[in-house]
Amino acid sequence: MTLKALVHVVDDDAAVRDSVQALLASIDIDTLCYASARDFLDAPNTMQPGCILLDLRIPDMSGLELQTLCADRPQRKPVIFMTGYGDVDVSVRAMRQGAAEFLTKPVNDERLLQTVREAIELNRAEQAEYNRRETLRARFDLLSERERQVLEGIVEGGSNKQIAQTLRISHKTVELHRGNVMSKMRAGSLAELVRLYMGLESEARLA
Structure with a gap:
């Protein structure tokens, strides 16, 4: 309305x-x-x-x-x-x-x-x-610290295996966190997830 x-x-x-x-x-x-x-x-x-x-x-x-x-x-x-x-x-x-x-x-x-x-x-x-920005911030705030680390690894182009090695966690744990990130951020694809994150990064630089 x-x-x-x-x-x-x-x-x-x-x-x-x-x-x-x-x-x-x-x-x-x-x-x-x-x-x-x-x-x-x-x-x-x-x-x-x-x-x-x-x-x-x-x-x-x-x-x-x-x-x-x-x-x-x-x-x-x-x-x-x-x-x-x-x-x-x-x-x-x-x-x-x-x-x-x-x-x-x-x-x-x-x-x-x-x-x-x-x-x-x-x-x-x-x-x-x-x-739109407030909704995006609210979604990001739902992420745990580990999920944010996984998100950063995804945005940097890392594979699940590479992210697991960097964070010293199992491949399956990365997959679990990755699924949670996609769900909480309500991203329909990897490309959309990256765009959402880049939007947050850009806003943070301007703040």
Whole structure:
């Protein structure tokens, strides 16, 4: 079942919040509105795909500071800035910090809707990738230390006999561990098992 999108609007101007909420409701997108950064941070971190529409100047902290905090959250969402006070330096900084877009008020309705749609689709893709990685990590965590050693031997191209000699265990024990590895990692073939492991290795290097 596909989760419905939810857009978070952080702006101290009630008129702006109401206007954006009504606009997004017209295309059946739900919103949650916050008058300050603290209100947003105190709210539960929802799992629904979506984005954050963020004013640059808000109570408690700047929009850029809130953007930085949002980047550290699990299941983070794309940030779209909407401000009447933007300048080139600030917009460049926001984009370098990963903002999806930097819009100047008053924002054209069609442009805002298109930007929000694109951000939501981006977030759906990011969440799918996040879920895939978490599932893969969970499978790997099920492996015993010996099974991980056997897996490393398989990835290095070792035969059962070579792995048995390296680990100083019997050929039959290697076969048993190999079967467990394939089952726990849910790999349908040796090639798929290697791809899964390489994905974990690549992620570990980037962490």
